[in-house]
Amino acid sequence: MQSKVSSVQKPAVPVFKGFEWRNYIVYFAFVGVFIYFSISLFDEGFLTSGNLLNIVRQTATISLMALAMTFVISTGEIDLSVGSIAALSSLVGALALQAGYGIIGGLIGGVGTGLLVGLINGLLVTKIAIPSFLVTLGTMGAIKGLAMWVTATAPVPIVDANFNFIFGSGDIGPIPVLLLWTVIFTVIAHVLLRKTSFGRQVLATGGNESAARFSGVKTMKIKLYVFLGTGMMAGLAGLLYAGRMNSGRFSFGEGDELSVIAAVILGGTSLFGGVGTIIGTIVGSLMIGTINNGLIIMGLDVSQQMIIKGIIIILAVAFGKKAMKR
């Protein structure tokens, strides 16, 4: 940021501070992590195109949910129920397919389930004014329970090869369909946040809710929409889990809220609302995927991965806190 000389003291932003470290930290971190694994796990085949495409496949579900979560966090709210929604949606989608409703039926079932839960979350937050943390903590448990209950914890196999292709293991030429899903929704989310009045109003709501209301933003409506967004995307993520694993299962998405929130915060979206970035989110998500992948190749198990992810979230927020002090 170059400051022009003027008669009155300009904003006190020295030249060096103008480069906001925090906004770019995720890119440096991603490159750092990538180089580290490339060298240390070279012999284990980290850098092969097969493994890299694998990272993309494994990350797609997190990425889609993180895109929607960026909007929620930008309004200053949070949605902890995404993982549970993904689980229930994978089952509803699989059951719809099993009952012969076809791919469209499965899609409507899965995404519809997500939208319904998102609607419940949104209405509880906006109409009854319960903090979103508590609302979604509640629905996280309730929806998970529901997912376990529908089939008495039994998985539902999916035999429809087309479904499994479109929502999971398919490749178009060298490109995995899951990569396409990710790219398409990243572009949509980016345009939505940066280039539409909806996105602007999301950021305004999170930046200063009462000021936004005074400027004519219907903040309650905006909040309802962002929860519908995470519901819908978590529902779609559930279908992607189902397509990749050829089944619906209550355990899908377990602990995903942690990865999703970490991806968004790492990406540079402010947990206090008002600042959001889709590109940052997607890089954050890829970084989490890369770390997961690297740790698996290194031979660490799920529990150790969870420890590392938890630490990453705390570090990310700690780094962000200084910059966010107003």
Place this chain on the structure above:
Amino acid sequence: MEQPILEMKKISKAFNGITVLDNVDFSVKKGEVHALMGGNGAGKSTLMKILTGVYTADSGDILIEGKPVNIRNYEEAQQNNISMIFQEFSLIPTLTVAQNIYLTREKKTSIGLLDDQDCEKKTEKLLEELGVDIKPDDIVQNLGVGYWQMTEIAKALSQKAKILIMDEPTSSLTKTETEVLFSFINKLKAKGYSIIYISHRMDEIFEICDRITILRDGRYITTETCSDTDLDKVIQHIVGMEFDQAFEWKERPYATDVPPIFEVKNLNAGKVRNINLTIQPGEIVGIAGLMGSGRTELLRSLFGIDHIDSGEILVNGQQKKIKEPRNAIDAGLALIPEDRRMQGLVLEHSVKDNLILPILSKLKKGTFTDNKKANEVSKELVQKLNIKTDNIFKQARLLSGGNQQKIVLAKWLANDPTVLMLDEPTIGVDIGAKTEIVEIIRAMAESGKAVLVVSSELPELLALSDRVIVMHDGSIKKEMQRREIKTEEELQYAIQGF
């Protein structure tokens, strides 16, 4: 005669049977800066809230350019080209200047996306026209407070505002920022905009305003042309002739031959600079000053809420280190904050629970709280301070403002502080309770404590204080013995810095 752009005629408003505005007339010409003045409770803000549609008048008419209008909410005020310039709270700090100005009114491209370039171009033109030296893509939170206000004004003008209301616009500005704002206001004036300027600072008003309308106790007193009047007349009109009997000052004896009970030496804390202060046991010291003069900040730093940069604080001759409120409480200090609902009370808790909160450790019986003793102490305090409540188990939020304030006072009384600091102790309290609170504060001083009171209500300050210090820009500008002050006007002069 020229048609006024705004006329408010015979406006009356009452809340719960108490008249706040009584047949008030107010009119503003095109291209003038019109000051609205009056003491606290004179009805300025109620009148402006009626103009911006926050309240509706019980009777009276509002005319814009001679045509009667109906203003029922803020949107309708804006449709009538009236805009309130808020201090800093109506901008989104994380968005850019242009994004803020055109929020929800952005131009769209042919495919429905935001046309930010158009928005920035329009903003640039607007800012250039107004001569404001900021860029459309500056993020608001990186700008100084003065620029926030100008962004707000630019936003109002982009919404076709012709009448701007500014309420104490300079209270958070530095001197240079104030100068910039004033030259900006003059430019607006030259362009034919009208500005209603609310402030307590006479020097500013005489510098920037064309006319002054004065209200007192909800009644219209007079409208004067600035060039034809002077400070004397204006202060007289604001203060009025009658002096409130309830607030009569009584000269009280206190020990002057003993060492001071409370001393502050060379205190610096943020904007508070170089404060030296001594208080004798039993003495009440009043702090007067304009909004933003550092009165509240001084109390906050003494109580360990704001960080102290340097200086010494002595209680009973002993130096005390105060880094957080706990240290201050242990040193024998008590602060009764301005916003009692936020900072002084746990509203959801009972009267009793509030009363015993600071003295829990003194009410212990083994590990547990001695409930019987707690009840006794609470009942005693309720009686002593005449707190009107059915019983001590009633929730504090169900009590009136005056009784809530008495709970806050009682809370600290129970803790038996050495130094009692009060920030606007009677704000939002009815007149009956006001007199009682004044009595309670006097009684506390009688018992040998040091009392430090901040108040914007001069009659109250004059009734209470044995000595008055006047603050300005964070430091003490003047110190007066109470008996030297003959009239409220004299104190007004000192506060205005003359």
